[in-house]
Amino acid sequence: MTxxxxxxxxxxxxxxxxxxxxxxxxxxxxxxAFDLSVADARLVALWASGDARxxxxxxxAFVAEGAGLVLxxxxxxxxxxxxxxxxLFPAAARMQRAVADLSGVRSTDPDTRPWLxxxxxxxxxxxxxxxxLLATTTEPPIDSYDFVRVEGDGVHEIAVGPVHAxxxxxxxxxxxxxxxxxxxxxxxxxxxxxxIELRFTQLPILEAHRLAARVSGDSAVAFSWAYCQAVExxxxxxxxxxxxxxxxxxLELERVANHLGDLGALGNDAGFAFGLAQFSRLxxxxxxxxxxxxxxxxxxxxxxxxxxxxxITRMGIPMLRRCLREIEHEVLTLRTIYDEHEGVRDRFTxxxxxxxxxxxxxxxxxxxxxxxxxxxxxxxxxxxxPYTQLPVTKIVRSDGDVAARVAVRFDELHESCRxxxxxxxxxxxxxxxxxLQVPADGTVxxxxxxxxxxxxxxxxxxGPGGSIRRCHPHDPxxxxxxxxxxxxxxxxxxxxxxxxxxxxxxxxxxxx
Amino acid sequence: xxxxxxxIASIGIVSEPPPQADESLRLRDGLQDEIxxxxxxxxxxRHIDAGSCNGCELEIHALxxxxxxxxxxxxxxxxxxxxxDLLLVTGPVSKHMEVALRRTxxxxxxxxxxxxxxxxxxxxxxxxxxxxxxxRVSNVIPVDVAVPGCPPSPTRILQGILAALAxxxxxxxxxxxxx
Numbered sequence: 001m002t003x004x005x006x007x008x009x010x011x012x013x014x015x016x017x018x019x020x021x022x023x024x025x026x027x028x029x030x031x032x033a034f035d036l037s038v039a040d041a042r043l044v045a046l047w048a049s050g051d052a053r054x055x056x057x058x059x060x061a062f063v064a065e066g067a068g069l070v071l072x073x074x075x076x077x078x079x080x081x082x083x084x085x086x087x088l089f090p091a092a093a094r095m096q097r098a099v100a101d102l103s104g105v106r107s108t109d110p111d112t113r114p115w116l117x118x119x120x121x122x123x124x125x126x127x128x129x130x131x132x133l134l135a136t137t138t139e140p141p142i143d144s145y146d147f148v149r150v151e152g153d154g155v156h157e158i159a160v161g162p163v164h165a166x167x168x169x170x171x172x173x174x175x176x177x178x179x180x181x182x183x184x185x186x187x188x189x190x191x192x193x194x195x196i197e198l199r200f201t202q203l204p205i206l207e208a209h210r211l212a213a214r215v216s217g218d219s220a221v222a223f224s225w226a227y228c229q230a231v232e233x234x235x236x237x238x239x240x241x242x243x244x245x246x247x248x249x250x251l252e253l254e255r256v257a258n259h260l261g262d263l264g265a266l267g268n269d270a271g272f273a274f275g276l277a278q279f280s281r282l283x284x285x286x287x288x289x290x291x292x293x294x295x296x297x298x299x300x301x302x303x304x305x306x307x308x309x310x311x312i313t314r315m316g317i318p319m320l321r322r323c324l325r326e327i328e329h330e331v332l333t334l335r336t337i338y339d340e341h342e343g344v345r346d347r348f349t350x351x352x353x354x355x356x357x358x359x360x361x362x363x364x365x366x367x368x369x370x371x372x373x374x375x376x377x378x379x380x381x382x383x384x385x386p387y388t389q390l391p392v393t394k395i396v397r398s399d400g401d402v403a404a405r406v407a408v409r410f411d412e413l414h415e416s417c418r419x420x421x422x423x424x425x426x427x428x429x430x431x432x433x434x435x436l437q438v439p440a441d442g443t444v445x446x447x448x449x450x451x452x453x454x455x456x457x458x459x460x461x462x463g464p465g466g467s468i469r470r471c472h473p474h475d476p477x478x479x480x481x482x483x484x485x486x487x488x489x490x491x492x493x494x495x496x497x498x499x500x501x502x503x504x505x506x507x508x509x510x511x512x
Numbered sequence: 513x514x515x516x517x518x519x520i521a522s523i524g525i526v527s528e529p530p531p532q533a534d535e536s537l538r539l540r541d542g543l544q545d546e547i548x549x550x551x552x553x554x555x556x557x558r559h560i561d562a563g564s565c566n567g568c569e570l571e572i573h574a575l576x577x578x579x580x581x582x583x584x585x586x587x588x589x590x591x592x593x594x595x596x597d598l599l600l601v602t603g604p605v606s607k608h609m610e611v612a613l614r615r616t617x618x619x620x621x622x623x624x625x626x627x628x629x630x631x632x633x634x635x636x637x638x639x640x641x642x643x644x645x646x647x648r649v650s651n652v653i654p655v656d657v658a659v660p661g662c663p664p665s666p667t668r669i670l671q672g673i674l675a676a677l678a679x680x681x682x683x684x685x686x687x688x689x690x691x
Contacts (some may be wrong), residue, residue: 102549120607133643194606195644217567282575
């Protein structure tokens with residue numbers, strides 16, 4: 001079936017603009033997924049819903065040709081695995097394994113190893129379906145995981161983590177190496193799994209934007225905006241124009257702050273500590289400006305259902321404008337220094353390459369995707385207010401190496417500075433928040449926002465009396481972690497921190 | 513190279529004087545004298561993310577920027593708990609990090625200090641205690657100082673670290689300091 005025909009059968013889905021929903025019968029699930037893959041649709045997320053009373057439902061969200069599509073597979077037979085789509089969309093493999101860990105329904109994928117579940121709960125327990133476990137004080141048993149073994153003359157393993165040497169999040173990396181060359185990397189994640197999806201169901205629907213903001217702290221605006229977009233769509237409420245523009249201002253500031261942090265850290269990982277000192281100084285200036293303009297260094301609860309928590313202070317507009325101009329000017333100088341520094345150039349160029357073909361096959365997304373010629377950006381492809389009136393220049397490179405991911409960050413930083421300048425000049429007058437009705441029991445919706453790392457999705461289902469029945473937040477890191485395993489192949493072990501940093505993926509946003 | 517030097521010269525030294533220790537953040541006393549006797553002026557910190565959303569990590573990173581200039585105070589982050597005097601722990605402790613956190617604590621030589629960072633480290637925060645979360649850090653290892661905030665600012669984190677040491681630090685001029 002063509003994309004056109006699929007969309008014709010679908011119905012509107014509340015939340016993000018252009019979002020459609022379609023229920024697909026069991027026997028046609030893989031066929032529809034195949035049609036979508038042929039039409040170059042991109043998988044955004046895969047998750048399960050349902051509770052102990054109903055059979056679980058599988059959902060998969062895709063984006064194609066200026067529209068989003070949420071497919072739902074009503075499970076008919078609990079005893080039998082549902083058809084997996086990991087061969088068509090490789091990123092689905094880990095999502096399907098996570099569904100098995102949390103909701104107890106298995107796909108046909110032969111890889112039946114747990115993914116998010118370590119030893120904290122039994123395989124028979126379904127955290128999102130069964131009644132909550134009482135918190136226990138006993139230390140969980142030691143976890144064992146079936147890593148793929150690479151064998152051969154001179155092959156040895158290096159096991160790293162979960163506690164890493166730097167100030168970063170925990171995860172485990174298993175390198176199989178010969179000498180210093182990496183033959184294979186296998187990731188083991190799930191260490192920061194803290195039960196976010198269960199926690200959502202314990203919070204009121206009009207307050208859980210606070211939890212959404214803490215799915216991945218560095219993407220607080222993207223997640224809380226996506227959450228609020230879903231709630232507002234379900235409550236059939238339009239936010240005031242000023243609120244939409246303020247949200248875009250927050251989102252672009254979040255992008256600039258993260259890019260500044262990464263550009264400094266990447267210089268440092270290439271042995272150029274000067275870069276870290278300079279960029280971290282600029283980032284600090286930005287955070288202090290944010291403190292003055294919004295009363296917060298990081299905009300954790302700035303986006304809330306109905307609009308924004310606060311308005312920008314009167315002095316905030318000229319002050320932010322001045323700060324961003326200074327930053328942009330200094331970044332231009334620093335970019336020349338990076339470009340002309342032979343040592344930095346040597347480390348960046350050709351390291352951790354993901355070719356455009358591999359990126360397309362594996363579904364590399366967001367910033368890293370755009371560095372490998374995957375020219376997708378929700379701000380242009382599926383724009384919500386105010387991006388409909390705020391055209392974004394898509395930044396795309398095709399080399400797919402660390403240098404390309406650095407270049408995309410530099411270019412996006414300038415583009416965001418340009419957007420912020422425009423937003424500050426065009427902020428519509430009026431209120432920054434509107435009252436919101438509680439969405440009716442059983443309504444569903446989804447928000448979709450291009451965060452600094454890539455597309456962020458929050459799928460939501462309302463329960464009775466302003467409660468949440470199910471909420472699934474989805475970080476683009478799900479798609480890009482598996483690609484990192486490919487990016488490192490053939491590189492040397494000491495380049496891993498640099499290559500890893502050039503992706504800068506979220507552990508918390510992935511582990512939930 | 514010339515551009516790099518010009519940039520360094522034009523920015524100059526931007527480090528600010530450190531804040532005073534905030535004694536109210538301290539949960540328990542006793543170790544300070546011993547620690548001070550062992551450490552002299554240097555302190556080595558090992559950071560452990562035990563389940564955080566990564567917000568606190570961003571502010572811990574900021575401690576190393578030239579404005580807060582943590583290393584100028586003789587305080588630095590080290591790569592192994594075996595080199596550390598103080599553990600800086602973020603997050604509610606996830607069940608999956610419980611064993612790793614205990615082992616890291618055990619690997620840290622005595623006398624040692626623990627500073628829990630952020631609302632989650634102090635109380636479990638918005639994540640609370642569930643099948644996958646043990647809640648506050650002190651549910652798993654002993655904590656000396658707890659710094660609330662979501663995330664706490666670098667100044668607050670520094671006040672907490674200094675409170676753990678119960679020492680006041682003279683501002684460092686930067687030039688001519690012994691290594």
